[in-house]
Amino acid sequence: MEPILKIEKLSHVYSPGTPFETAALRDVDLEIYKGEILGVIGHTGSGKSTLIQHLNALIKPTSGRVLLDGHDINASKQSIREVRGRVGLVFQYPEYQLFEETVKKDIAFGPKNMKLPPEEIERRVMKAARFCGVGEELLDRAPFDLSGGQKRRVAIAGVIAMLPEVLVLDEPMAGLDPRGREEIMENILAYHDETGAAIVIVTHSMEEAARHASRMAVLEHGTVALSGTPEEVFSHGEELRRMGLATPVMTDVADKLCKLGVKLPGTVYTVEQMVNALLALEGGRHDAP
Amino acid sequence: MDNTVIKIDDLTFFYTPDDEDAAPQDVLSGVSLEIEKGSFVAVLGHNGSGKSTLARHLNALLLPKGGSVTVFGMDTRDEALMLEIRRRVGMVFQNPDNQIVSNVVEEDVAFAPENLGVPTPEIRQRVDEALKTVGMYQYRTHAPHLLSGGQKQRIAIAGVLAMRPKCVVFDEPTAMLDPQGRRDVMKIIGRMKNELGSTVILITHHMEEAALADRVVVMSDGQIVMDGPPRQIFTRVEELEALGLTVPGTVKLMWELRKRGLDVPLSTLTVDECAQALAARFAGK
Incomplete structure (x- = not known):
C-alpha cells in the first residue's frame, strides 16, 4: 500500500549559521497511511512539534522532502495550497486561536479560505460541529463564553470542517479533565471511523497512545528511535524510560x-x-x- | 497546638461580568477547608469546578467576595499583609514559559528573593540550595529557553523555593510535561514535604499524582464534594466518574475485575500494591 504522506530524510535546523543553531530533526523517515491512527510520542524538545508542522508545509525542510501521494508538497504554491486543504493541523491549546464573533464563524473560517460555495461551507460547519459534539445552540454564541473543553472542541471542529484526509493533532487533550479527554478522543475517533482519514496524534500520555494508536513513532533528539505497533514499542520499556518516557x-x-x-x-x-x-x-x- | 496553616471559611467568589446587567455566577460557593502544616493535599475537579480560583485565594491573588481566607493567621483581605502572605505561600503554574523572566538560570531563580530585599550573600545561598533541591544546580549558568519543558518547570519551582515559602501551591504543574518531567516534579514535591517540611497543595488532573497525596479534596461546581485520604476517595469509582473524573489505572483494573466477580482488593494505589494483590490471587495459575 502506498502511504498518503511520506517523509523522506527530513532534517530541520533552526537558526542556521548562528550560535543558536539547533538541529530539531535529523534524517527522519516516516510514512503515514490512509485510515491509520499514528501515535507520536517523545520527550519535550524531541522534535514532535517541528515534525508535524512539516506535514502541511507550515515550515520547510532544511533538507529532505515531504510527499503527498508521491508529490513534493513544497514544489509550488499550488502544491502548498493543496496540502493545506488535505492535511489539517490542530495545534496545542488551539482554543487560544479562536477569534471570530460566533462559534459558527470560527468553524467556517477554514472552508471559507478554501473558497467553497456558501451552502457547502454551511454543510461542513454543521458536519464538523456534529463530529465534535458542538451543539446547535452553541453556534451563535461567542467562543469566549464557552468552557475550556467546549472551546477546544470548537477549535478542532474548525480544522475538521476542511475535511482533511490526514488530521494531525498536537496534544489535543492537554489540560483537560478526564471526561474532557475522553470526549475529545471520541470526537477524533468518530471522524476517523466515518471518513477513514489518517489520524496523527502527538501525546505525552502513554495510556492514550496505548489505547488508541494502531502504530506508534517514538522521537528522540530529532530522530525516530522506535516505531511499530503499541505492542512492539511498549516491549522496549528500558529504552523508553531512558528516553524520558514511560510504559x-x-x-x-x-x-x-x-x-x-x-x-x-x-x-x-x-x-x-x-x-x-x-x-x-x-x-x-x-x-x- | 493548632497546626492549621490555611483556614478557608465559607468562601464565595465570582468574576465580575463584562456586561453590567448580567448576574454574576458564583465560581466558588461556600467553600470551607482547613489545611494542616506539613500536609500534602491534592485537589481534583472537572474543568471549571473552581480549583484554580480557590488556589489563587491562597496567596491573595484573588480576594473573597464572601467568607474569609486565613493563611498563617493572616486574613488575605488585609492589604497590609499581602507581601507577608506571598512570602509564605508560593505558586507554581502550568506553563513554565510564562514563569521564566531571565536569560540565565540562576538569575531567574534569584529574581523573587531579590524582590523581597534579601541580602546578596544570602540570595546566593538560597539560589544554590533551591537549584540543588530541584536537581538543576549543574545548569545554573545555562539559558532557560534552551532547556526542556520539564527542566524549565524545575527552574520555575526553584524560583519559588528560593523565597523559602512555608507552603507551595502547584496549579497543574505537569500538564505540559513528558513522563520524565512529571516524575521529576513529583519527586521534588516529595522532597519538599519530607525534607523541608513544606505544606504542598497540588491541583491536578492526573489521578496517579493525587494518589501520592496524604489527602484528596474533590471539587465540583464551586463546592467541595469529597475530602479524605486517597485510599478512601479512590474507592468511590462511580461517584468520581459521575463528576467527570476517574481513578488511577491500578484501581480501575481492580474495579473491572471485581465487576466480573473476582475477589480482589479495590484500593491498590500503586503498581507494586496492585501487582502484589494480583500475585496473591493468581499465584500458581
Whole structure:
C-alpha cells in the first residue's frame, strides 16, 4: 500500500549559521497511511512539534522532502495550497486561536479560505460541529463564553470542517479533565471511523497512545528511535524510560507480576487487555480436571 | 497546638461580568477547608469546578467576595499583609514559559528573593540550595529557553523555593510535561514535604499524582464534594466518574475485575500494591 504522506530524510535546523543553531530533526523517515491512527510520542524538545508542522508545509525542510501521494508538497504554491486543504493541523491549546464573533464563524473560517460555495461551507460547519459534539445552540454564541473543553472542541471542529484526509493533532487533550479527554478522543475517533482519514496524534500520555494508536513513532533528539505497533514499542520499556518516557501503567503491573511469578501471555498495555489476560488465567484453572 | 496553616471559611467568589446587567455566577460557593502544616493535599475537579480560583485565594491573588481566607493567621483581605502572605505561600503554574523572566538560570531563580530585599550573600545561598533541591544546580549558568519543558518547570519551582515559602501551591504543574518531567516534579514535591517540611497543595488532573497525596479534596461546581485520604476517595469509582473524573489505572483494573466477580482488593494505589494483590490471587495459575 502506498502511504498518503511520506517523509523522506527530513532534517530541520533552526537558526542556521548562528550560535543558536539547533538541529530539531535529523534524517527522519516516516510514512503515514490512509485510515491509520499514528501515535507520536517523545520527550519535550524531541522534535514532535517541528515534525508535524512539516506535514502541511507550515515550515520547510532544511533538507529532505515531504510527499503527498508521491508529490513534493513544497514544489509550488499550488502544491502548498493543496496540502493545506488535505492535511489539517490542530495545534496545542488551539482554543487560544479562536477569534471570530460566533462559534459558527470560527468553524467556517477554514472552508471559507478554501473558497467553497456558501451552502457547502454551511454543510461542513454543521458536519464538523456534529463530529465534535458542538451543539446547535452553541453556534451563535461567542467562543469566549464557552468552557475550556467546549472551546477546544470548537477549535478542532474548525480544522475538521476542511475535511482533511490526514488530521494531525498536537496534544489535543492537554489540560483537560478526564471526561474532557475522553470526549475529545471520541470526537477524533468518530471522524476517523466515518471518513477513514489518517489520524496523527502527538501525546505525552502513554495510556492514550496505548489505547488508541494502531502504530506508534517514538522521537528522540530529532530522530525516530522506535516505531511499530503499541505492542512492539511498549516491549522496549528500558529504552523508553531512558528516553524520558514511560510504559503504560498496565505494562508496569504485568512486568511486576512476571517478577512475582505470574506470567501473562504477550504484552499487556491496557486495562481491558489486563482484565482479559487475568480472566484467561482464571479460566485455565476452571478447565482443569 | 493548632497546626492549621490555611483556614478557608465559607468562601464565595465570582468574576465580575463584562456586561453590567448580567448576574454574576458564583465560581466558588461556600467553600470551607482547613489545611494542616506539613500536609500534602491534592485537589481534583472537572474543568471549571473552581480549583484554580480557590488556589489563587491562597496567596491573595484573588480576594473573597464572601467568607474569609486565613493563611498563617493572616486574613488575605488585609492589604497590609499581602507581601507577608506571598512570602509564605508560593505558586507554581502550568506553563513554565510564562514563569521564566531571565536569560540565565540562576538569575531567574534569584529574581523573587531579590524582590523581597534579601541580602546578596544570602540570595546566593538560597539560589544554590533551591537549584540543588530541584536537581538543576549543574545548569545554573545555562539559558532557560534552551532547556526542556520539564527542566524549565524545575527552574520555575526553584524560583519559588528560593523565597523559602512555608507552603507551595502547584496549579497543574505537569500538564505540559513528558513522563520524565512529571516524575521529576513529583519527586521534588516529595522532597519538599519530607525534607523541608513544606505544606504542598497540588491541583491536578492526573489521578496517579493525587494518589501520592496524604489527602484528596474533590471539587465540583464551586463546592467541595469529597475530602479524605486517597485510599478512601479512590474507592468511590462511580461517584468520581459521575463528576467527570476517574481513578488511577491500578484501581480501575481492580474495579473491572471485581465487576466480573473476582475477589480482589479495590484500593491498590500503586503498581507494586496492585501487582502484589494480583500475585496473591493468581499465584500458581
